[in-house]
Amino acid sequence: MKDAIITIKGLTKNFNGFTAVNDISFEVKGGHIFAFLGPNGAGKTTTIKMLTTLLNPSKGDIVLNGIDPTKDKDKARRSFGIVFQDPSLDDELTAYENMEFHGAIYKVPKRLREDRIAYLMNLVGLFERRNDRIKTFSGGMKRRLEIARGLIHHPKILFLDEPTLGLDPQTRNSIWDYIKKLNMEEGMTVFFTTHYMEEAEKVADTIAIIDKGIILKTGTAEELKGLTKTKSLEEAFLKLTGYSIREERSGAVDNLRTAKRIWGR
Amino acid sequence: MEVLYVMWLRQIKKYWRSRARMIGSLGQPLLFLIAFGFGFGSIYQKAEGGNFIQFLAPGIIAMSILFTAMFTGIELIWDRQFGFLKETLVAPVSRPLIMLGRTLGGATVSVFQGVVVLLVSLLVGFKIGNPALLPLALLFMFLIALLFTAFGTAIASRMDDMQAFPLVMNFIIMPIFFFSGALFPLEGLSGPIEVITNFNPLSYGVDGLRGALGGVYHFGLFADLAVLVLTTTFLFAAGSYLFSKIEI
Ligand SMILES: Nc1ncnc2c1ncn2[C@@H]1O[C@H](COP(=O)(O)OP(=O)(O)O)[C@@H](O)[C@H]1O
Ligand SMILES: [Mg+2]
Numbered sequence: 001m002k003d004a005i006i007t008i009k010g011l012t013k014n015f016n017g018f019t020a021v022n023d024i025s026f027e028v029k030g031g032h033i034f035a036f037l038g039p040n041g042a043g044k045t046t047t048i049k050m051l052t053t054l055l056n057p058s059k060g061d062i063v064l065n066g067i068d069p070t071k072d073k074d075k076a077r078r079s080f081g082i083v084f085q086d087p088s089l090d091d092e093l094t095a096y097e098n099m100e101f102h103g104a105i106y107k108v109p110k111r112l113r114e115d116r117i118a119y120l121m122n123l124v125g126l127f128e129r130r131n132d133r134i135k136t137f138s139g140g141m142k143r144r145l146e147i148a149r150g151l152i153h154h155p156k157i158l159f160l161d162e163p164t165l166g167l168d169p170q171t172r173n174s175i176w177d178y179i180k181k182l183n184m185e186e187g188m189t190v191f192f193t194t195h196y197m198e199e200a201e202k203v204a205d206t207i208a209i210i211d212k213g214i215i216l217k218t219g220t221a222e223e224l225k226g227l228t229k230t231k232s233l234e235e236a237f238l239k240l241t242g243y244s245i246r247e248e249r250s251g252a253v254d255n256l257r258t259a260k261r262i263w264g265r
Numbered sequence: 266m267e268v269l270y271v272m273w274l275r276q277i278k279k280y281w282r283s284r285a286r287m288i289g290s291l292g293q294p295l296l297f298l299i300a301f302g303f304g305f306g307s308i309y310q311k312a313e314g315g316n317f318i319q320f321l322a323p324g325i326i327a328m329s330i331l332f333t334a335m336f337t338g339i340e341l342i343w344d345r346q347f348g349f350l351k352e353t354l355v356a357p358v359s360r361p362l363i364m365l366g367r368t369l370g371g372a373t374v375s376v377f378q379g380v381v382v383l384l385v386s387l388l389v390g391f392k393i394g395n396p397a398l399l400p401l402a403l404l405f406m407f408l409i410a411l412l413f414t415a416f417g418t419a420i421a422s423r424m425d426d427m428q429a430f431p432l433v434m435n436f437i438i439m440p441i442f443f444f445s446g447a448l449f450p451l452e453g454l455s456g457p458i459e460v461i462t463n464f465n466p467l468s469y470g471v472d473g474l475r476g477a478l479g480g481v482y483h484f485g486l487f488a489d490l491a492v493l494v495l496t497t498t499f500l501f502a503a504g505s506y507l508f509s510k511i512e513i
Contacts, residue, residue, distance in 0.1 A: 053355060054354060054355065074357060074359055077357040077358075082355055086351075087347065087348040088348040088349055089349065089352075090275070090349045090352075092283075093275065100271070101275060104270075105268050105271065105356045106356070107267075
């Protein structure tokens, strides 16, 4: 029986009146691969941001690797790595410089860092392009590099927010193989979101389904299928979350931009 | 230590790679030096002020440091918009250390810019009073640079995008420059303008630089150093605090 490495209780996030995450509670066991599934705008990214010190929760408690990330931010930051949903590379630097920067701020020893960077850049097929600036990269190349970067420091907990969106199946497979290897060999816990249901079904030990800020169900893929009397995770997902297409609200930055446009300068 | 180094290095690389910007930002100080230096030169001499270039050059060096430092500080907003800021925010590095890395990087770049303007002003006739005091002049340049990089970063921590930038330019950076004694002597000022210039940290930077390069201080060497060090410390602490409060 494994212990929980992430515990969330009554976690809530309001954005001026709108509740993006509504009183959610669940656990992720240490060493598990955990899939956090939900339609667009369900609150997945917001939850991950609260877990990773980027946003302060409106309410609720988080324990991450024994640490409260809302209080002990620096200590919490030492426990995890994250691949963000949105771009996060420095366009003016080269691919290698971006990797090197990451390795250095996560204090990976120099030799080990060089080995891992070379290995990971080969894994995602970018080693030949290591000295090119990011601004010459395509969207898919940037994505691959971001994933490779997130793996340099072998974090205890790895958050991946729609990591494989837009990548071809070959790349997805080799990346997941490597992540599973780290999961097996180093007991790295993986917390990821995806819209590819086969991916979740294939790699996840546990799955939670969230919609409109509320957790609908948690369990293994088998349990979710049994519960909904469906044959695939995709069907189970659709049965739980419904078939309607989601309208997304615009985020804070957009709102601010609109406000500024209205107020003028 | 290495953390500090890579953060510093990143700023230097980014600056070095945008040569256009480097050269572009030399245009303004050059224009000021030539237009004001030669334009006001004769009036200044008639008023028995001596050689105006001699008076003006330290002010223009300070100006170019002010501008470069504020810009590199405010560049934080680009990091936010292009997403790189997230990478720094989740890093297991204390916020004051991140702030220090950024500030040192920005300050180095700004001092470099200041040195280039110093060289240019030598070309248009500026003479260094006592070359032995050059290290002191560099120290003042560095303090001005640190102060305003920290200030720029603090401001940028509270801004979401570049929309407010013209506001900062016209209501913060420009007044700091014009009310600093960079362009006119502080001797004999009175009323509100005296109060404003006395409260402007750049006045002490310009004064220190002028003293180190030419030998005459208005506030005095120690007053200049003290005001700059204290203000920098305060802005650095404020910047670290505001930086730690950023949510994305
Ligand atoms: N900063 C913000 N300000 C206002 N609303 C936000 C902000 N961030 C996210 N939202 C809204 O909260 C909801 C959940 O967003 P998000 O967590 O990004 O969803 P997901 O990642 O599941 O697609 C969406 O409706 C989104 O528009
Ligand atoms: Mg999302």
